Every structure is written in C-alpha cells, then in structure tokens.
Amino acid sequence: MSEHPGVLERLLSGDVTALARAITWAEAGDARFQRVLSGANERVGKGWRVGVTGPPGAGKSTLVNEMIGAHRAADRTVGVIAVDPSSPFTGGALLGDRIRMDGRSSDGGVFIRSMASRGSRGGIARATVDAVDAMDVFGFQELLVETVGVGQAEYDVVGAADTVLVVLCPGAGDGVQALKAGILEVADVLCVNKADLPGAERLVSDLEEAVELRAVGLRDGWITPVISCSAGKAEGIAEVMSALASHREWLEEGRLREHRSVRRLAQVRRAVAEALDVELWEAAGWRDRASHLLENGKAHYDVVADLINGLRDAVREKTEGSTKER
Amino acid sequence: MSERRIRVLIGKPGLDGHDRGAKTVASVLRDHGMEVIYTGLHQTPAMIAEAAAQEDVDVVGLSILSGAHMQLFPKIRDELTSRGKGDVLLVGGGIIPHDDIDALEADGFAKLFGPGTKTTDIANWIEEEMKTRFEKEGDEV
Numbered sequence: 001m002s003e004h005p006g007v008l009e010r011l012l013s014g015d016v017t018a019l020a021r022a023i024t025w026a027e028a029g030d031a032r033f034q035r036v037l038s039g040a041n042e043r044v045g046k047g048w049r050v051g052v053t054g055p056p057g058a059g060k061s062t063l064v065n066e067m068i069g070a071h072r073a074a075d076r077t078v079g080v081i082a083v084d085p086s087s088p089f090t091g092g093a094l095l096g097d098r099i100r101m102d103g104r105s106s107d108g109g110v111f112i113r114s115m116a117s118r119g120s121r122g123g124i125a126r127a128t129v130d131a132v133d134a135m136d137v138f139g140f141q142e143l144l145v146e147t148v149g150v151g152q153a154e155y156d157v158v159g160a161a162d163t164v165l166v167v168l169c170p171g172a173g174d175g176v177q178a179l180k181a182g183i184l185e186v187a188d189v190l191c192v193n194k195a196d197l198p199g200a201e202r203l204v205s206d207l208e209e210a211v212e213l214r215a216v217g218l219r220d221g222w223i224t225p226v227i228s229c230s231a232g233k234a235e236g237i238a239e240v241m242s243a244l245a246s247h248r249e250w251l252e253e254g255r256l257r258e259h260r261s262v263r264r265l266a267q268v269r270r271a272v273a274e275a276l277d278v279e280l281w282e283a284a285g286w287r288d289r290a291s292h293l294l295e296n297g298k299a300h301y302d303v304v305a306d307l308i309n310g311l312r313d314a315v316r317e318k319t320e321g322s323t324k325e326r
Numbered sequence: 327m328s329e330r331r332i333r334v335l336i337g338k339p340g341l342d343g344h345d346r347g348a349k350t351v352a353s354v355l356r357d358h359g360m361e362v363i364y365t366g367l368h369q370t371p372a373m374i375a376e377a378a379a380q381e382d383v384d385v386v387g388l389s390i391l392s393g394a395h396m397q398l399f400p401k402i403r404d405e406l407t408s409r410g411k412g413d414v415l416l417v418g419g420g421i422i423p424h425d426d427i428d429a430l431e432a433d434g435f436a437k438l439f440g441p442g443t444k445t446t447d448i449a450n451w452i453e454e455e456m457k458t459r460f461e462k463e464g465d466e467v
Contacts, residue, residue, distance in 0.1 A: 091359045092358060102366060106372055
C-alpha cells in the first residue's frame with residue numbers, strides 16, 4: 001500500500017468514505033470515477049440488483065427498510081441507492097428516504113446513499129447505475145435501487161436492475177389502470193402494499209387478472225407474481241423476499257447472461273450519446289454552426305440534416321483515407 | 327454534464343422533538359440549489375456521523391433546542407473524525423448561549439447560528455465557504 005492510498009485502493013480495501021467519494025464523482029460527471037471503475041472492472045457483477053419502483057406514497061422506502069432487515073437477518077450485506085427528485089427550478093433537492101431506514105445504516109453491513117435525480121426523468125438519476133456498480137465493486141451482496149415516485153411511464157430502473165419490484169397501494173385507480181402499458185409491464189414482482197387498507201383485495205385480483213391476460217410482466221416467459229404486504233407493520237415481507245428469490249433463481253437458470261449483456265450495451269450506448277453530445281455540440285462547434293444556420297432562416301430539420309451529413313462525410317473520408325494507406 | 331453540488335446533512339441529535347427549525351433551514355438550502363439530506367428526529371451522534379460518511383456530504387448542520395449541545399456536539403465531531411470526515415464543514419443552530427457558541431467555535435465548529443439569524447444568510451454563508459473548499463479539494467484516484 002502506498003503512503004497515501006487513493007480512492008480506488010481504499011474502496012477495494014473496504015473504506016466506506018472512499019465508496020462515498022467515488023459516488024460523488026460519478027454524480028458530478030468527474031472523469032476520476034471512470035478511472036476508479038475501470039480499475040476494478042472484474043469485480044462488477046457479483047451483487048444482485050433489485051429495482052424498487054412505484055407511485056409516490058406507495059411505501060417504497062418502508063418496504064426497502066424491511067428488505068434490508070430481511071437480508072441482514074440472513075447475514076447478507078446490502079447497498080441502497082434511494083433516488084428523490086431535484087427541483088426543476090433551483091436544482092436543489094430534499095432527500096428524505098433515509099428517515100424511513102432509520103438506524104439501519106449504523107450496522108456495518110448496510111450502506112445507504114440518497115441521490116437527487118438531477119434532471120433525469122426516467123425515475124433514476126444519470127449516475128444511479130454507476131453508483132450501483134461502485135457498491136458492487138465494494139462487495140455488497142444485495143444491491144437495491146429505490147426510484148423516485150413514478151407515474152405510468154418512468155421505467156429506466158429496468159436498466160439498473162436484475163429484478164424489478166413494482167410497489168402499488170390501494171385507492172389509485174380501477175382495473176383498467178392495471179392493463180395500461182408502462183410501469184406494470186416491466187414488473188418481475190408486483191407488490192400490493194398497505195394490504196390492510198380497503199380496496200387491497202380488489203387491486204390484487206385486478207392485477208392477477210392483468211397478469212393472466214398477459215398485460216403485465218411480459219418479459220421472457222416469467223409469470224409475474226402478485227404479493228400483498230403491509231410494510232409498515234412488517235407483514236408479508238417473507239413472501240415478498242421469496243418471490244424476489246424465485247425470480248433470481250429463474251434468471252440464473254436461464255437468461256441472466258443475456259439480460260445483463262443487453263443492459264451493459266445500453267449503458268455503453270447512453271454514455272456514448274452523452275460523450276458525443278459534449279464532443280460535437282461544444283468542442284466541434286455544432287452549437288455555433290446550428291445557431292448560425294437558424295439565424296440565416298434555415299428550417300430546423302435542414303439544420304439537423306446539415307450537421308448529420310457533415311459528420312457522415314467526415315467519417316467516410318476518414319475510413320477511406322485509412323483504407324488507402326493500408 | 328453535471329456539476330458538483332453542495333450536499334448537506336441536517337441532523338437532530340438527542341431527545342428534543344422539535345424540528346420545525348431544522349425543516350425550515352433544510353427547505354431554504356434546497357431552494358438555494360443544495361442537496362439536503364434530512365435524517366429525522368432522535369439521532370445518536372454515531373447515526374449522524376455514519377450517515378454523513380455514506381452520503382459524502384460537504385456540510386453537517388446540527389439543530390438542537392434541548393440544551394444538550396455541549397454534550398452532543400463534541401461527540402458528533404469526534405464520531406465524524408473517527409470516520410475520516412473530520413474535514414466536513416460543521417455548523418449548528420438552536421438555543422445556544424453566547425459562551426457556548428464561543429467554546430464550540432473554538433473547538434471544531436465553523437459557525438453556530440442563533441435565534442434571529444436570517445435563513446438566507448445561512449445559505450449564502452455556506453455557499454461562500456464551499457466555493458473556496460471545492461477549489462482546494464484534490465483527491466487522487
């Protein structure tokens with residue numbers, strides 16, 4: 001070990017503050033995070049990733065708290081990323097998910113990080129997957145991502161998780177809601193929380209019907225179970241955990257490799273798109289060229305065509321040039 | 327690309343159950359563009375320090391109205407230091423006598439804000455402090 005070990009070395013030796021700093025770098029888009037992760041690439045993929053999503057107030061944080069408890073009782077370590085929304089006006093955020101997980105984090109086997117969405121609108125932040133990768137490298141066995149409270153169509157969590165748990169509660173719509181496309185389709189496990197409230201049984205049967213009609217949980221032949229629980233009373237937690245474990249077994253027996261490589265590829269594609277945006281829009285002067293063309297009265301699709309054709313020509317010239325050299 | 331944002335933990339140590347002030351300050355800091363983690367009532371020094379470490383906050387703000395600040399505040403400072411977070415910008419507020427303010431500010435606390443402080447003054451002061459701190463920071467990969 002060097003005299004002043006860096007963040008990567010400290011992270012690999014189990015220093016929580018190094019993990020915390022790496023996540024801060026990931027959130028800031030700091031290039032040092034990429035170097036940390038590249039230095040530990042072979043350790044990514046050991047933990048199991050569960051995404052917990054659902055509408056605001058459904059009880060996601062409370063259920064996550066119970067899930068942490070269940071994992072700890074079985075002596076498994078847990079890392080949690082809990083995402084809350086950033087203000088679109090000031091960029092600030094009040095992150096309150098930790099309150100529901102009171103006391104869990106003092107136990108050495110639990111790491112909880114609150115994350116602001118910072119303008120992302122898919123239910124998680126741009127840096128959420130990076131942060132989960134960092135917790136994975138650190139060595140946490142169970143990795144949980146709690147999304148912001150979502151509506152019907154924010155399902156970026158699919159790209160962050162091996163298993164997606166959708167948490168609902170009674171009193172938020174009829175059976176047709178359960179048939180709509182969007183968040184319910186991506187559920188590997190459906191959980192009706194607050195099962196002691198009126199309307200819970202009806203919601204469970206509506207969801208079960210939707211599963212039967214193949215309107216939800218369409219993915220790859222897995223039949224999505226519908227579980228009811230009362231996270232606030234710690235009831236039904238064992239059933240939720242067992243449904244999650246079944247999905248894990250099912251994936252591990254079959255499509256896990258494919259599932260994960262599709263996800264990795266999407267992650268690379270997203271990072272490329274972000275990097276290209278910076279490279280072209282700022283560094284290569286696309287912003288200036290676009291604003292120049294617009295001011296000269298060009299229609300906006302013509303401006304787009306001009307930029308894209310210019311790029312295509314440049315790429316073609318380069319490949320032809322290098323073929324000739326050979 | 328994103329930028330570095332100021333992250334703040336607002337903690338309520340000990341047994342006092344009044345968090346109107348803590349919530350007010352948390353909201354004002356949020357409106358100044360900071361990311362504020364509020365950890366709720368009845369926190370032990372170890373809980374606050376552990377949360378600060380995991381959240382990698384730049385600022386820890388403690389609110390106390392019970393009179394136990396001379397017992398709890400230094401303990402929190404020690405718990406932070408033992409977790410490698412001794413460099414955090416440590417501030418506090420509440421019903422704290424002038425003599426105690428002087429003692430704490432001589433002992434690891436950057437600033438104590440008493441009753442009557444304008445909330446925007448707190449936000450502006452933190453922004454100014456963090457500007458110089460972010461410039462100086464330099465962790466190696």
